[in-house]
Amino acid sequence: MAPTAHHRPLNSSAQVTAAVHHELDQGASATLDQSNDDNLAVVTVWFKHDKPTPIEISAMKLKMQVTHGGNLCMDLCSAFIRLYQQLDAKMNTNPSGQRWRHFFPPQFALIAPVELAGGTWSCYIWDMEKRQMHILDPVLQQRVTYNVSAKHHRTATMIHAGLLTCINKFFGGWDINPNEWMFSYYTGISPRSKSRNSGFYTLYYSREFHDGKLQRSLDSGSITALRKDLLYQHLTMEGNYAELPSHIARYLE
Template sequence: MFFLPVPLEDGWIALMWDMMERKLHVLHPLIKGDGPSEPTKDKLELVAWKLHHALFDCLNEYYAGWPTQDGQWVTKYPVLAEEHFSRDEIGACVLHICRHYDGVNLKIPLTKYNAGKTKRQALHECVKLQGNSSKLAHEALWTVLAPTDSCLSDT
């Protein structure tokens, strides 16, 4: 499986290629019920297939000899969430989807709480990266230890 988070003007989606089954999963946290509406589906398919062909151009260029075929793929639009998310929450939802989608369903359900937890975990992982010399890590630590002395306490 190969995941790609994709920014759109109205939020984020993730594309997942299941190379063994030849299925392209369009993972959008706002898809409900029977799938996306026709105008939304048309827009998502345009983006998905453009990126699909670009991915296979790269695979064929840089991994010569690897058996790749970009034709005869099936597109799937799985329903991943029951809750409604705002545009500001969709980025964390897509990160949660990329971490927990197994090709059939989510190992951990997509809820507002779980998406927020994933967002906090990702921030923690970025802050503790080896060699991180940004002031953000230092200021975030002081915000936790001494909130009244931190310059982040105003934001």
């Protein structure tokens, strides 16, 4: 097992990503599925990250949630949001440091990805310029708007009011009336998701949603690719000081 405490940039990201996808299909799941490795997989850590708070995720949890199509849990969603924050920071060229969008980790109430009581995920997005709140529920796509509104209106209203109360209190010069906002419930943004995929649909929405639509269309193949992309980027993101398995580490410089 090769240590990769300090991950360096990849020479050819597209080729390396494709190669790692192949290895994940052929190697990672097979390795973790070997019965005599079950105990090792449970304790082997593939992700350690301590800023702003410690997150540690085992190989088994990654396997069950990502490569085997399981439900997304809170700690892994938080790790993916950190990845999104990191990717956006690298792309930001504004010398003032200001950004248009901000990802909030789901341990806080002021969030984009929301885990509901039933164990499914949805995406709440606030457009501060247009004063519009977007509610995207993967498991209620291709249904009537009333279904989405009935499920989310109370929760969305409470989170919305709390968010704007905090903004008005802690940021000088802001005085936003929560009653002046429009709530938009989307029912045709994508195919309907199964409950177990709702977390990854939500992550897809959070990256691809802009101005009332997805920048790239979503289908079942998109989610399969997203799971692989997120796993690869997650394991190789800056700040992960866990030791990665050799079939992944060998693709790093």
